[in-house]
Amino acid sequence: MLLDVQDLRKTFDNGTRALRGIDLSVQDGEFVVILGPSGSGKTTLLRSINGLVGPDAGKVRFCDRIISPSTLPDLRQKTGMVFQDFNLVNNLSSLNNVLTGLLDSSNKFMSMFYLFSREQKLRALDCLKRVGLLDKAYTRADQLSGGQKQRVGIARAIVKRPVLLLADEPVASVDPLIAYSIMSLLRDVGNEFGITVICNLHQVDLALKFSDRIVGLSGGRIVFDAPTREVDDAYIRNIYRGHDRGLFFEDSGEAEGMSQ
Template sequence: MIQFIDVQKTYPNGTIALQNVNLNIEQGEFVAVIGLSGAGKSTLIRCINRMHDITGGRLIVDDVEVTRLRGKQIRRFRRRIGMIFQSFNLVTRTTVIKNVLVSFVPDLPLWRKLTGLFTKEQKIKALEALDKVGILDKAYVRVDQLSGGQQQRVALARTLAQNPDIILADEPIASLDPVTSRMVMNDFKRINQEMNISVIMNIHHVEVALEYADRIIGIRKGEVVFDGESRRVTKEILEDIYGGNIEALASSPEEKLAHVR
């Protein structure tokens, strides 16, 4: 379980990113966080793995008070939480499998880190992770020869290889075309359902969020203004989250948001 209890986040320049956030996220949920740019979506998910420190309240992950972790405790804690970025964060001039094997580096003894030698078991786990996202055949291909969607799948495989309980995804489909976006989202949904991994995703594509996520968290100016099942989201709720301008959500809102009441 992830618990936000009266969480506040204020940046050193005085910007209030989060205020009065109270949330409970259970293991195995697929949660999409939506809202305008600058509303606090990225800050919310990055606080979970201590990429950002909260400035008030409490943040608890499986009975661990996140703000109390120090040094090696933080690194061990982060091993349980996979993080996927919009930019993929891959080494494009090397092979796919080497990018996935990077997930094991924190656990390697110093001599293996220096030599870049991985165990047979680690290599098998890396190949299994690639198989789970459907790109096992690309294991020994250089990353820069892959499409954007395939690169995002490599990033997802790298995260799966570390066997996380939680996956945080920060705009994972923002740079992908619609067809590729759905392929990647199908991967997230299947992994969430088959492996019971919690997925918490910051996403601009509202229609995609409503289709794939079980739960929607709407943020406006750092506050949670909606928290509920996707099927409960109405146009009035979206107008509240987005300040009355849902036409800005898509190029064809009549078509893409037609299923929203």
């Protein structure tokens, strides 16, 4: 098992219960989409897996080690992140943005650019080639289109050869056609490099098209978890409809508290 999340809970300081006991195991090589309405806890879950959010209770076991302050730096090196807003450094070239993916987050990366080896630069160029952007290697990030920016974001996430890619709504800021091509790219690089992918999405159609498995979140809980081939659009929408009516919780008082 690559990832095993057990009874993960997170309440923010303002009292928002973002995660209410998440159990999730992910196998090596899976492409898992996490679907759920706004505020359901998708980002909080992803950030807990990467140690960016410290949970109040529960455990995250990744690569056979429990995430803790002492294991986190090492485990984070094994994960790549892809963001909705790309998180590129605007005044740097695509190539330098990809190279930042090789830096340890504790480094002051702006001072590091001249320290990359030839081998690392070649590897970064190779990743740009893989995402179809070799010809933009020396173009500043702020001169790229949204779709191109996300391709750079993916190249940056894979340059360190992670075992797990965490993508938080990677296509929320691009048009539907580009969204499709970005999702294909994520799936294909996952397969090619043997990277497990967990991807937060809002779009049911993209989840059905590209994932191996769909996990549905609502109100900080998992409300379904099934192989994609066993579900369809109507099934998923029905579940959310049921959830909206409080059908999936024994304690209806708690279900009311879901809508924040």
